[in-house]
Amino acid sequence: MRVVSLVPSLTEAVAVTAPGLLVGATDWCSHPAGLDVVRIGGTKNPDTARIIALAPDLVIANEEENRAPDLAALRAAGVEVLVTEVRALDGAFRELERVLVRGCGLVRPKWLDEAEAAWSRVSADSPRRRAAVPIWRRPWMVLGRDTFAGDLLARLGVDNAYVSHEERYPRVPLDELNAAGLDLVVLPDEPYRFAASDGPEAFPELPAALVSGRHLTWYGPSLAEAAGVLGAALRVARRQT
Template structure:
């Protein structure tokens, strides 16, 4: 079987679970390290001709990461496109099983069961819910809104997104409003924008800032098993 992945986290999941199936992946597919497949451009601007030349049996994609016109072109050319939709942890676990077992014909991997068990055992990082803002971009400032995978993970750790009720999933919010939102914590992942100690926390004076791994917070794949431990450590360090 020949598989092309247009989603970095799914690329890792397939490569770790069923080595040898992947023949193509995006330029942003950075895990596992040293992955030797044909690169077919970005998630938002894949070279569909390059995908077609690989003659895959399956293309895996995501409704949020990839553009409908690109996927429509691949389907029109006769390719089988498995489109995932992930808005929360149960959805992520379910879609991983669908991609790996149903789509790729691989056995359900042990890391998927370990991920489910690790998240079932999590508890809150503080003795009460912590209201937070979670920026994912600046210039302009954008934050997590409603129905996001990352927001659901944080909620399971007792971190309450103050914009979880916003009508948009990734709203643009002026910095002044973010500072007066009632948040008691700012969570800054290192992707898709690479927030760092000198780029992000200074915008929220007096507010604890948790710098977290974007891979732990937003990827659904093998990293899910270690994500509770990584996120808990980063959040507790910020709240001390």
């Protein structure tokens, strides 16, 4: 079987489970390291002609990361496209099984069982903290409603202050963020690469948790260790209070 992935998370999931299946991936597909496949452009601007020339049996995509016109062009050329939708952890587990087992015909991988087991051990009794989760600055943008990353943080005791916002990634001025009655600010290192200095500079009165963007936003093998990695970063921020 020949698979092209348009989603970094799914690229890692397929490559770790059955590396011989992948023949193409985006320029942003950075895991696993040393992945040797044809690069087909970005998630938002893939080279559909190059993908078609690879003669894939399946292209795997995501409704948020990839554009509908690109997927329609692939389907028009006779390419089978499997589109995932991930808004929460349970959905990620379902979609990963759909991609790997039903889409690619693989045996359910051990890492997926390990990931589900790891998250099942997360205590629902964690102390709650109200936080904002910026994903960009200039302009400032934060996690809003209905996001995978927001669901992970909620399971770890972090309540997103903008979870009820009508937008999924609203723009919120910095002065409004600082006046929102937060206990914490969570700063991932992707898509914007927040650094340790960003917390004190932008949020001088708040503890800041600098977290791995891959563990916060990717749904794949990283989920097996994400609860531990994110939990450790949040505990460090708790000690700042």
